[in-house]
Amino acid sequence: MxxxxxxxxxxxxxxxxxxxxxxxxxxxxxxxxxxxxxAPEFSGIVVARICAAEKHPNADKLRVCSVDAGTGELLQIVCGAPNAAPGLVVPCALVGAHLPDFDIKAAKLRGVESFGMLCSARELGLSEDHGGLLELPVDAPIGTDVRDYLALDDxxxxxxxxxxxxxxxxxxxxxxxxxxxxGAALTQPSCEPVAPTIDARRAIFLDAPEACPRYCGRIIRGVDAAAKTPDWIRERIERSGIRSISALVDITNYVMLELGQPLHAFDNSRLQGSIHVRWPQVGEELLLLNEQKVMPDGDTLMIADERQALAMAGVMGGEESGISLATTDLFLESAFFAPDAISGRARRYGFGSDASHRYERGVDYALARRAIERATRLVLDVCGGEAGPVEEAESEAHLPSRSPVRLRTARVRKVLGIALDDARMEEILKGLSLQVESTESGFLVTPPSYRFDIEIEEDLVEEIVRIYGYDNVPTPPPHGSLAMLPSTESGRPAWAVRHRLADREYQEVVNFAFVEEAWERDFAGNAKPIRLANPIASQLSVMRSSLIAGLVGNLVSNRNRQILRVRVFETGRCFRRSADGAPVDGFDQPVMLAALAGGPAVQEQWAMPSRAVDFYDVKADLEALLAPALAEFVPCEHAALHPGRCAAVRLDGREIGVVGELHPSLVQRYDLGGAPVVFEVRLDAMMEARLPAYSTVSRQPAVVRDIALVIDQGVPVGTVIEVLRSVADPVVRSIDLFDVYQGKGIAADKKSLAFRILMQDTRRTLEDAEVDRAVSVLVNAAESRFGAKLRG
The missing domain is CATH 3.30.56.10 (Phenylalanyl-tRNA Synthetase; Chain B, domain 1)
Known part of the structure; x- marks a missing residue:
């Protein structure tokens, strides 16, 4: 606005x-x-009259003008404007005047002295019109400052x-x-009824009262449509962003801006019979004022006469019934259209209008009669003519109503947190022209016809604080008691988990919880994702059930910017369908932790050759995150991961996530260059910590033995280590795999696993017999459980 x-x-x-x-x-x-x-800043420009204009002796297109600028003597000014003529009243920039782009000095033009400049609208910065001097009314007071005369300080x-x-x-x-x-006084525009001087009327029928419950119309005859729009009307509407067209159109626009009631004027000579407000007929077409021909849909309200459609109600008039400079009789319309009947219609047909902008938001249903009286008076004053009586059709049952809203003053004070007394509340409400009736607990407030937005108590609370002033609401600093939250050694906070990953060169990211449907299918194998009822974008239409897709998106963004080594992680909630008994009925919303590593394993350096990150790099990061707990990694299948390089992560017998290399088909589809490695685990599992247990630091020497076991190729190393640890003698401190061999000397279906066994006692030095016995127990367990052979 x-x-x-x-x-x-x-x-x-x-x-x-x-x-x-x-x-x-x-x-x-x-x-x-x-x-x-x-208008831009300028000074030294006054109203002046051209008293004489003669041809320049040395230039065909210049004139030498004698100008009365109210200085007491005539000024000689050379001017090249085509409309410079004796008697014309124009702006004159005196010597020393400051214009938007330059200053005025005395000068010689083709040998003739000039003491000032006569100005066009463009030179004053008022418009782009440079076709001639800006013509002022002939009765404009000579010598008056143009800024004051034209009210340009607005x-x-x-x-x-x-x-x-x-x-x-x-x-x-x-x-x-x-x-x-x-509290300043408001002066309402005069909307006194105009007494009819002729008995010309046109019947009005509301064939769709639910969409138009009130319609007013009036015939005005003998108007001069070519009359000049008064400067004060033209000035006001143009400064409000509406172009001046003609007196009749300008008046309807003026009343719309002034009162908020859109109006429309028809050429009465082009109408036949009664006016009908109805829904469109089958196959009906209408040529609009913007020269667009439309075939209105069945829910587009129309204004029509007995012969044809005249206008799209509340949106735009028709070309065939529109007024022109030749119009002498007009039919003036002022109506109330229900917002639901107008909303979205203009956009549907690819255009908009000031009328539809107002109608679809809601126009005062009691304003139509006052607005047509105001417009009639202006038409008669500007264009002349004689007015007939106002014909009004109304369906009272379909008009909106304003129901009283109960306001509890104690509730206002509680919501706002300020000690506002009842008298001040009543004063504010009455200042808004609301009808206020006192009750035992507060007020019963009835909004006026123009307030569509006041329906519940909270609306009135908002009105009170708006008028009271948000600046006047105190903002005391928050205060409260602090309490230490319990923190046990059996758990660790989420920030500690994130810090561990950051210490291993991962950077934290935050992605949208809603993603593309294709991502859910590709990275989660989810054919029926949870859909959003009102997505913010078509490509963000479903809720994520995995964090992996978002991390891959981060990798793609980095690769597009030539960043090849990427380490990112995210913690966030995922959204999955679940069986009954979930915290949210039918949905499971676990908080997950996911990380992705792509590109070289380490930054390029001279000390080691470059290699791509692999499964074991990321597995090591995950094990460090879980330490001191030991996880079990079991081969599995996952929609987004390589079928042979993917493992389920188990902790204390419970599956907590997955780790693996991205599937080759996804690497190719998303143009990733190389396969990144990802893991995704439940955050609550990562926040579980093992209680520290004290163990004596031994001063005795440690004994190290290496054994190599030849075992079937399909036996997982983790299972072997688990069995060895379960039968190990108490003196065995650690069992670590340090080599896997397949090749010459080993059968094709076998592999050699080399383990380093560290043994130590806290009280004494171990004897060879004890060491041999402890190693023998491990070898025998491997032989009996897996059919392993000790490699010579």
């Missing part, structure tokens, strides 16, 4: 400057988006309104707000 500050101040004039007024409106919810001067204010405040899409609406906020 754009409007002239000078126009607003003609209705309500608070003791505030432009900046203060803008701040006041913004803090009241009418956000001031832009404040722009209607500004255009643009406010951004929320859809529920359609009552402020008018100068009167904004004026009501300013009056309520400041």
């Amino acid at each position: 754009q409007f002239s500050e000078r126009w607003l101040r003609s209705l309500v004039n608070p003791p505030l400057d432009t900046e203060g007024l803008s701040h006041l409106l913004t803090m009241a919810g009418l956000e001031v988006e832009e404040v722009e001067p209607v 500004v255009s204010i643009t406010i951004k309104l929320t859809p529920n405040r359609a009552d402020c899409l008018s100068l009167v609406g904004v004026g009501r707000e300013v009056s309520a906020l400041t």
Whole structure:
């Protein structure tokens, strides 16, 4: 909504400057988006009259003018404007004047002295018109400052309104707000009924009362459609962002801006019979004023006569019934259309209008009669003519109603947190033109017809705090008692888990919880993801059930920027369908931890050759994250992972996640270059910690033995280590795999596993017999369980 500050101040004039007024409106919810001067800065320009104009002796296109600028003597000014002629009243820049782009000095033009400059609209920065001098009214006072005469110290204010405040899409609406906020008196425009002087009328029928419960129309005959729009009307509408077209059109636009009621004028000579507000007929077409031909849908409300459709109701008039400069009789329309009947119709047909912008948000249903009277008076004053009586059709049953809203004053104080007394609340509500009736617990408040947005108690609380002023609500610092939260050694916080990953060169990322449907299919094997009812974008239409897809997206973004070595991780909630008994009915929402490593295993350096990250690098990172707990890794299958390089992660017999290399088909599909390795585990499992247990530090020497076992190729190493640890003698401190061999000397279906066994006692030095016995127990267990052979 754009409007002239000078126009607003003609209705309500608070003791505030432009900046203060803008701040006041913004803090009241009418956000001031832009404040722009209607004219640039200039000075030294006055109203002047050309007394004589003669041809320049040395130039065909120049004239030497004698100009009366109110200085007491005629000024000689050389001018090249084609319309420079005796008697013309124009702006004159005196010597020393400052214009937007230059200053005026005395000069010689083709040998003739010139003491000033006659100005066009473009030279003053008022428009781009440079076709001639800016012509002023012949009665303009000579010598008056042009800024004062044209009121160029005005500004255009643009406010951004929320859809529920359609009552402020008018100068009167904004004026009501300013009056309520400041207490300044509001002067309402005169809307006194115009007495009919002719008995010309046209019957009106509401064939769709649910969409149009009130319609007013009036015939005005003998108008001069070619009459000049008064400067004050043209100035106000142009400074409000609407182009001046003709007197009749300008008047309807003026009333719309002033009161908020859209109007439309038909050429009465082109109408036949009664006016019908109806739904469109099958196959009906309409040529609109914007020269667009439409075939309206069945739910598009139409204005029609007995012969044809005349206009798209509340949106735009038709070309065939539109007024022109030759119009002498007009039919003036003012109506209330239900917002649901207008909403979205203009956008459906690919255009918009000021009328539809207001109607689809809600126009005051009691305003139509006042607006047509206001417009009639202006038409008669500007264009002349004679007015007939106002014909009004109404369906009272379909008109909106304003139900009283109960307001509890104690509730207001509790919600706002301020000690606001009942009298102040009542004063605020009455200042907003709300009907207030006292009750035992507060007030019963009835909103006026133009307030569509007040329906519940919270709406009234918002109105009170808006007018009271958000700036006046105290903002004491928060206070409260602090308590140490319990922290046990059997758990670790999530931040500690994240810090461990950061210590291993991973960077934390945060991705959207809603993702592409294709990602769910590719990276989670989820053919029926949880869909969003109202996604913010078509490619973000489902909820994620895995974090892996988001991390792959991060890898793609980095690769597109030539960053090849990527280490990222994320903690976040996933969303999966589950059986009954879940925390949220039908859904499981675990918090997961996922990490991805892609590119070289280490940064390029001279000390070691470059190699790509592999499964064991990431497995080592995961084991370090779980330490001191020991996880079990079991081969498995996963939709997003390589079938031979993927393992389920188990901790204390419970499966907590998965680790593996990305599937080759996904590497190719997403153009990743090389296969990254990922893991995804439950965060709650990572937050479980083992209680520390004290063990004596031995001062005795340790004994190390290496054994190599030849075993079937299909036996997992983890299973072998688990069995060896379960039967190991107490003196065995660690059993570590340090070599796997397949090749010469080993059968094709076998492999050699070399283990380093460290043995130590805390009280004494171990004897060879004890060492041999402990090693023998391990070898025998491997032979009996796996058929292993000790390699010579």
